[in-house]
Amino acid sequence: MSTSQATSDSPTPDSATPDSATATQTPPPGAADKDARTLLRHIAESSSLVVLLAVVASMVVGAILIIASSEEVREASAYFFARPLDTVAAAWDAVWSAYRAIWTGAVFNPNADTFAHKIKPLTSTLTSATPLIFAGLGLGMGFRAGLFNIGAQGQILMGATVGAMVGFMWHLPVGLHVVVAVLGCALGGAAWGFIPGFLKAKTGAHEVISTIMLNYIALNLLAYLLSLGPFLREGSNNPQTPPVAESARYPAMFGSGFPLHWGFVVALATAVAMWWFMERSTWGFQFRAVGANPSAARTAGMNVTRTYILVMVLGGALAGLAGSAQLLGYGNQFSLTINLAASIGFDAITVALLGRSRPLGIVLAAILFGGLKASGGTLQAQAGLPIDIVLVLQSLIVLFIAAPPLVRFIFALPHPAQEKEVPA
16 A cells, blocks of 8 residues: 555544544533532632621611510510411511611602602712712722721811811812812821821831821810811801811702712712722732732832831821811811711721722722611601611621621631532
8 A cells, every 4th residue: 555545544634523523522511510510609709799698697687686676566576476477567567667768768768759859868878978988998908908097087087177277268269179178188188197107117006006096186186276266167156167168169969959969979080090009000019919918028129118108198198088078078067077077987997898998899888888877867767766776787787797707607608718629
């Protein structure tokens, strides 16, 4: 047989049978089921699912507390064995009325006359969420950089102090005035954040201790300033500054009848900028690297000392912007008072933790907490429950967020560290 005949008789890729090609491309039996189970396991192990289930668990426990505090349920339970369904109905009515009141006060009021008034609760929610977004972004950035900054309360007050001085002492053109006032708030917060950052970088002072002390210093410093002549409001017996000029206020988005202002849009834009900064910029990479392992980052040539200072300065600036939302927006009637920050600085810690220190998560968590805050009055008026129930729900969310293993145990979720082979 010639060489050419042998070559022509031998099989080639082009002369392969269709059956063999099909057999090569067909996936092994059960591959699709294995991929589906792997996907479901990844979902079950994700931290986002844990956050969602933490909120669900807090609402379930909150429902139990609502039932326990309901007078109607207690009355019906007195004859439970005679008519048990009455107790069940009373418990359902108590929980339904409470959560319906929260929805009505935070999102949509179906009993209002016009559509504008129907959605007014949503505008109140977004207004309450605005300072939480700003402060949560600053704290979340610090958490990712390995710094537990809990000084947002003082940074908000100092930022608002500088912004108030610009707002009622300076006279600038419309448009420029509000920009300068907002920048003044950011500058005041940044300056107050620089102090613990410098102490951490140069002396090793723990940021938790220094920021707690600076919160008290800021509060008492503001109380002193409100006793001075330039900071006193004529005709008022309460310690508060004159209102900031109208040109220094955030413009209202839907008119004077609605609390929502353009500071909310600024907060959303800041969240987008923070995402780009942390995920796409060189500085953001350094922040994350220092947070993951400062020693390795230092070995790689990164300036850890400078990073600590920058993180605290930027975090303070964002907290100062939260002060601008309170002062220049609708939050405190445009005057600087001792209670301007309320509990925003501490609530922002929960918001940052609930949002996993990611901008999108922080925005959503801030809206959730803003809704709970906005619905407090409606909960008390419609459901007849104390406003403290809102605080209980917030505390429960904090409890479950702070204990992911507890959430995984309750809902029987797999632990991320348990890497098991998915059976075929």
